[in-house]
Amino acid sequence: xxxxxxxxxxxxxxxxxxxxxxxxxxxxxxxxxxxxxxxxxxxxxxxxxxxxxxxxxxxxxxxxxxxxxxxxxxxxxxxxxxxxxxxxxxxxxxxxxxxxxxxxxxxxxxxxxxxxxxxxxxxxxxxxxxxxxxxxxxxxxxxxxxxxxxxxxxxxxxxxxxxxxxxxxxxxxxxxxxxxxxxxxxxxxxxxxxxxxxxxxxxxxxxxxxxxxxxxxxxxxxxxxxxxxxxxxxxxxxxxxxxxxxxxxxxxxxxxxxxxxxxxxxxxxxxxxxxxxxxxxxxxxxxxxxxxxxxxxxxxxxxxxxxxxxxxxxxxxxxxxxxxxxxxxxxxxxxx
Amino acid sequence: xxxxxxxxxxxxxxxxxxxxxxxxxxxxxxxxxxxxxxxxxxxxxxxxxxxxxxxxxxxxxxxxxxxxxxxxxxxxxxxxxxxxxxxxxxxxxxxxxxxxxxxxxxxxxxxxxxxxxxxxxxxxxxxxxxxxxxxxxxxxxxxxxxxxxxxxxxxxxxxxxxxxxxxxxxxxxxxxxxxxxxxxxxxxxxxxxxxxxxxxxxxxxxxxxxxxxxxxxxxxxxxxxxxxxxxxxxxxxxxxxxxxxxxxxxxxxxxxxxxxxxxxxxxxxxxxxxxxxxxxxxxxxxxxxxxxxxxxxxxxxxxxxxxxxxxxxxxxxxxxxxxxxxxxxxxxxxxxxxxxxxxxxxxxxxxxxxxxxxxxxxxxxxxxxxxxxxxxxxxxxxxxxxxxxxxxxxxxxxxxxxxxxxxxxxxxxxxxxxxxxxxxxxxxxxxxxxxxxxxxxxxxxxxxxxxxxxxxxxxxxxxxxxxxxxxxxxxxxxxxxxxxxxxxxxxxxxxxxxxxxxxxxxxxxxxxxxxxxxxxxxxxxxxxxxxxxxxxxxxxxxxxxxxxxxxxxxxxxxxxxx
Numbered sequence: 001x002x003x004x005x006x007x008x009x010x011x012x013x014x015x016x017x018x019x020x021x022x023x024x025x026x027x028x029x030x031x032x033x034x035x036x037x038x039x040x041x042x043x044x045x046x047x048x049x050x051x052x053x054x055x056x057x058x059x060x061x062x063x064x065x066x067x068x069x070x071x072x073x074x075x076x077x078x079x080x081x082x083x084x085x086x087x088x089x090x091x092x093x094x095x096x097x098x099x100x101x102x103x104x105x106x107x108x109x110x111x112x113x114x115x116x117x118x119x120x121x122x123x124x125x126x127x128x129x130x131x132x133x134x135x136x137x138x139x140x141x142x143x144x145x146x147x148x149x150x151x152x153x154x155x156x157x158x159x160x161x162x163x164x165x166x167x168x169x170x171x172x173x174x175x176x177x178x179x180x181x182x183x184x185x186x187x188x189x190x191x192x193x194x195x196x197x198x199x200x201x202x203x204x205x206x207x208x209x210x211x212x213x214x215x216x217x218x219x220x221x222x223x224x225x226x227x228x229x230x231x232x233x234x235x236x237x238x239x240x241x242x243x244x245x246x247x248x249x250x251x252x253x254x255x256x257x258x259x260x261x262x263x264x265x266x267x268x269x270x271x272x273x274x275x276x277x278x279x280x281x282x283x284x285x286x287x288x289x290x291x292x293x294x295x296x297x298x299x300x301x302x303x304x305x306x307x308x309x310x311x312x313x314x315x316x317x318x319x320x321x322x323x324x325x326x327x328x329x330x331x332x333x334x335x336x
Numbered sequence: 337x338x339x340x341x342x343x344x345x346x347x348x349x350x351x352x353x354x355x356x357x358x359x360x361x362x363x364x365x366x367x368x369x370x371x372x373x374x375x376x377x378x379x380x381x382x383x384x385x386x387x388x389x390x391x392x393x394x395x396x397x398x399x400x401x402x403x404x405x406x407x408x409x410x411x412x413x414x415x416x417x418x419x420x421x422x423x424x425x426x427x428x429x430x431x432x433x434x435x436x437x438x439x440x441x442x443x444x445x446x447x448x449x450x451x452x453x454x455x456x457x458x459x460x461x462x463x464x465x466x467x468x469x470x471x472x473x474x475x476x477x478x479x480x481x482x483x484x485x486x487x488x489x490x491x492x493x494x495x496x497x498x499x500x501x502x503x504x505x506x507x508x509x510x511x512x513x514x515x516x517x518x519x520x521x522x523x524x525x526x527x528x529x530x531x532x533x534x535x536x537x538x539x540x541x542x543x544x545x546x547x548x549x550x551x552x553x554x555x556x557x558x559x560x561x562x563x564x565x566x567x568x569x570x571x572x573x574x575x576x577x578x579x580x581x582x583x584x585x586x587x588x589x590x591x592x593x594x595x596x597x598x599x600x601x602x603x604x605x606x607x608x609x610x611x612x613x614x615x616x617x618x619x620x621x622x623x624x625x626x627x628x629x630x631x632x633x634x635x636x637x638x639x640x641x642x643x644x645x646x647x648x649x650x651x652x653x654x655x656x657x658x659x660x661x662x663x664x665x666x667x668x669x670x671x672x673x674x675x676x677x678x679x680x681x682x683x684x685x686x687x688x689x690x691x692x693x694x695x696x697x698x699x700x701x702x703x704x705x706x707x708x709x710x711x712x713x714x715x716x717x718x719x720x721x722x723x724x725x726x727x728x729x730x731x732x733x734x735x736x737x738x739x740x741x742x743x744x745x746x747x748x749x750x751x752x753x754x755x756x757x758x759x760x761x762x763x764x765x766x767x768x769x770x771x772x773x774x775x776x777x778x779x780x781x782x783x784x785x786x787x788x789x790x791x792x793x794x795x796x797x798x799x800x801x802x803x804x805x806x807x808x809x810x811x812x813x814x815x816x817x818x819x820x821x822x823x824x825x826x827x828x829x830x831x832x833x834x835x836x837x838x839x840x841x842x843x844x845x846x847x848x849x850x851x852x853x854x855x856x857x858x859x860x861x862x863x864x865x866x867x868x869x870x871x872x873x874x875x876x877x878x879x880x881x882x883x884x885x886x887x888x889x890x891x892x893x894x895x896x897x898x
Contacts, residue, residue, distance in 0.1 A: 040845065041682060061759040061841045066583040074748055080756060170581030203484055203566040206577055206856070213858030217473045217666040233857055238664055327582065335406050336567065 031057045032268040033080060035072075037065035037087030042288050049284055050275055056268050065091040065172060072100045072260060082263035083272055084256075088172040090320030092123035092256035097321065102259040104270055108277045110295055116254055125254035126276045127290040129226040130245065130309055131177050134212055137240045139221040147244035148222065151181065151193075159200045162221035164211035166204060167336070169327045172253065173208025177224050178330055179319040180251030183312055187326075191333045198334055209233050216241050226253065231289035231303050245304075249312040255290070346716070354717055360802050364717055367708060371726045373752050374770045378741025379733060382596075385589035385744055397590040407587075410569040411594050414555055417486060417570060418598075421493040422551035428494065428645055429501025429546055430539075435642045437509040439630055448506075450646045452499050453653065456874050458831035458848050459496040460559025461867045464855055465652035466492045467563070468659045468864070473666025475655070484566025492560050495652060497553050498645070501546040508542030509535075527631055541609050548606040555599050556734035558834035559848070563855050571595040572736040572834060579740060579838075589744070592737040603732035660864035675865040679854075683866055686850035691873065693761060693844070694829040697768040701825040705773040706818050709780025710810055714789060715802075724777075731774035735834030742767055742839050759841040767839055768829045775828075776821035783817035784810070819881060826877050830870060 036043040040062045047058045063071065065087025072084065072095055084092070084101075095101055101122040106112070116125035133154075135147045143158055154163060166174030182190040202220045205211055211223030212230055216239025223230075227243065234241045257276055259269050275281050282297035289300040299305065319326070354361045389396040401407040432451050435441050454462065466488055470480045480487065512535065520530045561570045571591055579588035663670045680687075705727075711717070712724050730738060746757035757763040787810070795805040811818075833848040840846050847870055854863035 044685075059843070061843065063841075064580050064583070067580065070583045070585075071747065167577065167581065170577045206562070206573075206581070210856050210858070217471075217858055219472045219858070239667055324582070331404070331406050336569070 029054075029056045029268050030265045031059050032082060032265050032272060034058055034060040034083045034085055034272075035068045035081050036060050036062050036085040037068055037091075038062070038085065043086065045287065046276075046281065046284055049281065050272060053280065054271060054275060056271060058272075060085070069095045069100075073098060076100065076262075079260050079262040079264070082260055082265040083269040084258045084260060085272070085276075086255055086257070088176070088316075089123060089125055089254040089256040090172075090175075090316045090323070092258050093118070093317050093320040094323075095258070096122040100261055102261045102263055102266075104259045104273060106277050107270075107274045108294070112293065116293055123256045123258040124273065126257050126282075126293055127228075127255040127285055128252055128293065128306055129228040129255075129291055130252040130304070130306060130311065131173070131180060131224065131250045132227045132230055132243050132245045132304075132309075134215050134223045134225060134230045134234055134241050134243055136215050136218055136221050137242050138218065140242070147242050148246070149244060150246045150248045151184075152248075153246075154200060154222065155196055157200075159222060161200065161202050163197075163200045163224070164202050164205060164214055164220040164222070165224035166206065166208045166210065168330050170206045171208035173225055173229070174204070175319075175323060175327070176226075176251050176253055179326060180249075180312060180314065182326060183251070183315060183319070184249060187329060191329065194330070195333060204336060212241070213237065213239060215239075227304055228285075228288060228290040231300065232287070236289065243304075245309040247310055249310045251314045252306065252311055254316065357802055360715070363707070364711065364719075364723075367704075367711070368719065368723065369752075371723065371770075374766045375726050375729050377750075377752055378738060378745040379729065380741075381744035382589045382592050382737055382741045385585055386593045389586065397586050401587060401590050401594070406569070407574070407591065410571045410574045410591070413486070413568055414571040414595065415598060417489055417493070417561075417568075418551045418554040420486075420490050421497060421554040422547045424490070425494045425498040425550045426501045426505075426543060426547045428498040428641065429503075429505050429550075430543060431638055431641045432498075432502045432645065433505035433509045435638045436506060438514065439635055439638055441639060441642065447642055447646060450649050451502050453649060454496050455499045455503075456827055456831075456878070457653070457871050458559065458833065458851065458867065459493075459557060460563055460833065460848075460852065460855075461656060461871075462492040462496045462652055463488075463560040463563040464851075464860060464863055464867065465655045465659075467855075468655045468665065468860060469651065471666075482566070484564055485568040488564045488566075489561060489568065489570075492564060493554050493557060495648060496557075496560065497550045500553060501550050504546040504549060505539070505542055508539050508546075512538045527634065544609050545606050548602045548609075552599050552602050552606075552732070552734075555595060555602075556736070556834060558736060558837070559852060562852065572734060575736050575740065576837070579743070585740075585744065589740055592734075592740050595734050596737050599734055600732055656864045656867055659861055660868055662861045665858075665860040665864075675861045676869075679862045679865045679869070682862075683847065683850045686845045686847045687866075687869065687873075689845050690830055690847040693764055693768065693846075694826055697765050697772070697829055698822050698826045700765075701769045701772045701776055702818055702822045704769065705776025705821055706780045706811075706814055708773065709777045709784060709814075710806060712777070713781050713784040714792065714810070727777055728774045730771050735771070735832065735836075736838075738767065738771065739835035739838030742835070758839070759843060761844045763839045764836065764844055764846070767835055768825075768832070771832065771835060772825040772828055775824050776818075779817040779821050779824075780814055783814040787813050819884070823878055823881050826881070827874050830874055830877075 034047075036047075038046070043060060043062060047060060051057055061081075068084055068087060069091050072079070084095075092101070096118055103118070103120045103122045104124075105121040106124055112124070116128070117123065133148050139145075139162070140147060145158065148154055148156075165177060168174040168178035178190075178194075181193060184190070185193055205214075208225055209229045211220065212225050212234040214220050215223040216234050216237065223234075227245075230241070230243045235243065257273055259266065259273070263269055277294055279294055279296050282292035282294040285292050286298060286300040289303045291303060291306060292299065354364075386397050387393060387395070432447070436444050436448060441447065466483055468474055470476050470478075470483045470488070472478075480491075482488075483491075517530050517534055520534055521527070525533070556572060558572045558576065561568075561573045562576075565573060572595060575588050575591035575595060578584050578591060582588075659665055660675055661671045661673070662668070663672045663674065708723065708727050712720060712727075742763060743758070746753065746763050749756055757766075792805050792809050795809050796802070800808070831848060833846075833852065836846050837849055837852070840849050847866065851863050851866050851870070854860070854866065
């Protein structure tokens with residue numbers, strides 16, 4: 001029976017510090033503690049490159065960006081991490097408004113577009129992507145159609161039960177699409193438009209990227225998602241898909257990176273931010289077809305540039321702050 | 337002396353006895369601490385969260401949720417789905433059990449194997465197979481119409497959970513001696529009369545119990561609806577989305593409580609019925625006698641249904657095997673091994689993490705649950721009932737509720753746990769252990785109740801202490817139950833998803849989460865490859881555990897029913 005207790009104690013006492021602390025690395029740098037909102041697989045790809053390149057070890061936990069924001073707020077008095085890597089800038093802006101971030105102007109050799117950073121550099125944008133349509137080419141051929149060129153094209157009855165996208169309340173992608181419509185039309189007209197549009201929906205998915213391969217498989221005809229995901233998870237996978245953008249304008253996201261107020265590894269976090277802007281790091285985006293912000297970085301084949309498409313004047317700040325209200329209005333009307 | 341003072345004297349005596357065994361006392365305290373920390377506290381946090389709004393005690397969350405159709409509908413949907421699945425699955429389970437125990441069916445072993453196979457696979461593999469078979473790019477595309485919704489969900493949950501009904505009911509039917517029925521027949525009763533007046537009444541508690549078990553499983557199911565629910569929203573998924581999508585812990589918790597209520601009611605009823613008329617025991621000697629001159633109009637429909645269900649199970653899992661070798665499911669059907677290499681490259685960490693964590697928690701769960709079972713059935717101490725109740729609590733609570741509770745409880749340090757556990761392996765191990773101990777404890781108590789306590793008393797009278805007695809007397813006698821518990825724990829740990837999905841992190845992840853991720857990105861071929869690997873791991877582990885047990889020369893009953 002003593003053994004029983006010993007095993008118990010050993011597990012609960014010994015393993016806690018072991019995993020909570022992580023292995024200590026060389027004397028020079030501390031282990032950088034991070035929350036990331038990128039997909040685990042993708043985050044791991046970048047972080048391993050960073051560790052290799054700088055010798056700084058990173059301890060990261062993956063969460064949705066809304067969850068990161070909430071966590072930072074809960075830990076305000078005793079921050080557990082120094083850096084927040086990835087996730088839509090709307091959520092970073094939200095955190096900035098709550099005074100949770102530590103400004104840092106990245107040490108880079110190019111001009112960063114003012115839309116891609118906070119005025120005081122509380123958050124910085126390190127990639128971008130626009131909302132686009134992804135359409136199954138077989139479906140287009142069958143119905144003798146062009147890929148949709150405007151939001152209203154999606155109201156065509158030929159698409160009845162054929163469109164998929166994420167719920168605005170479960171995914172940043174879904175919310176950006178909804179916020180885009182709201183900004184373009186105003187809330188009342190946006191709700192009317194969506195009610196009409198909803199008739200063509202096959203189903204809403206939980207994740208923003210789910211609809212892409214489903215369109216590729218013919219489970220639906222059209223998906224609405226971010227361009228980088230469409231290319232990386234659809235077209236490059238070999239699915240019969242084509243990407244198009246609404247000519248009347250579309251919304252976009254900026255992927256944010258921020259230092260956390262009260263960070264314990266400021267130096268390491270700053271090194272990480274600078275690295276994230278380096279040509280080396282930005283070239284890694286090719287694998288996931290994100291649009292780099294460093295002009296010297298190579299753009300992935302098939303990925304479009306923001307300058308090639310019509311963007312609305314997307315107010316990430318207002319959309320970030322009004323998220324709960326906008327989502328409730330959507331759910332009240334659409335009932336899903 | 338009044339009754340009150342008797343119990344009081346007894347309690348004082350108990351305390352005195354405990355004081356003589358400091359080790360026992362410390363163990364009890366440690367176990368209570370762990371149960372409070374990992375069982376009570378998280379559930380309490382969910383309840384608390386649902387009753388607070390803006391930091392104040394309030395019913396506003398419930399008012400908000402109950403007035404919105406999009407929150408209420410999932411509640412009804414979950415219940416409708418649960419009733420449908422439980423009814424159909426119990427019917428199939430009963431017919432199957434009848435076929436195996438009562439008819440001269442051929443290849444019974446094979447049928448049993450097929451009928452129980454879905455239990456060792458993660459339940460949502462069936463949903464994956466359903467898409468492969470009946471999706472728009474599937475082999476039988478369009479045969480069932482749109483599978484995303486109630487129809488598809490009912491089919492996959494029946495396939496996934498009918499085995500549970502079957503395992504419950506086969507125990508029941510085996511415990512009812514066919515001689516009873518034969519005797520009635522000899523006395524001139526018709527087959528129908530015998531069935532309705534003998535078999536059915538005797539089996540009713542078991543049937544109701546199986547129905548409720550499946551109902552609970554269906555309510556708690558997360559993986560299948562996550563993949564297949566379409567617009568047919570169910571509570572477990574909605575609660576998850578509310579939290580991961582909006583980080584709305586208050587309403588997520590409220591939805592979780594709504595999910596908890598029907599489950600607890602069903603669980604209470606099940607316990608109640610079982611307590612009254614327990615036929616679901618393995619104590620009775622199973623009889624292998626079948627009814628020889630069974631009428632054709634009973635025999636053939638039973639055979640037909642058994643064969644049909646077996647074909648369905650084979651088709652579903654066969655489809656997963658077939659799908660795992662396709663280049664891109666539905667687009668490019670060139671056969672390839674690429675999915676296995678991709679799956680391994682992308683998912684290696686997920687697979688190794690799950691193996692590592694499950695391998696650690698399995699023996700801990702086994703030992704801890706036997707120890708608690710021993711304390712509950714053999715020792716007298718203050719708070720014994722509380723210990724029994726709290727250790728069994730997670731059995732009835734849906735994984736979604738537990739997962740949310742763990743987020744709330746361990747996101748930040750608390751007075752019970754001074755460090756943040758979120759993101760560590762400890763939170764995952766604790767979750768797995770305390771999700772699984774109820775089955776182990778139940779099996780342990782059942783085993784201990786078959787051993788006369790006087791044997792242990794004799795040992796103590798002869799000078800051995802509790803520790804020695806436990807090791808030398810009790811432990812060897814409960815070994816079969818112990819190993820059955822190990823199998824159950826390992827299988828369920830490796831294949832669990834509903835609670836695990838809340839506590840995984842970049843550092844510690846889980847194979848089922850990876851499979852769900854593949855499905856989410858419609859990488860069905862890789863999802864199929866990884867599911868097969870998972871099933872293979874589970875089967876190998878079961879084989880290894882069985883081998884060890886056989887070597888120890890003990891008979892093992894594989895009790896897999898939850």
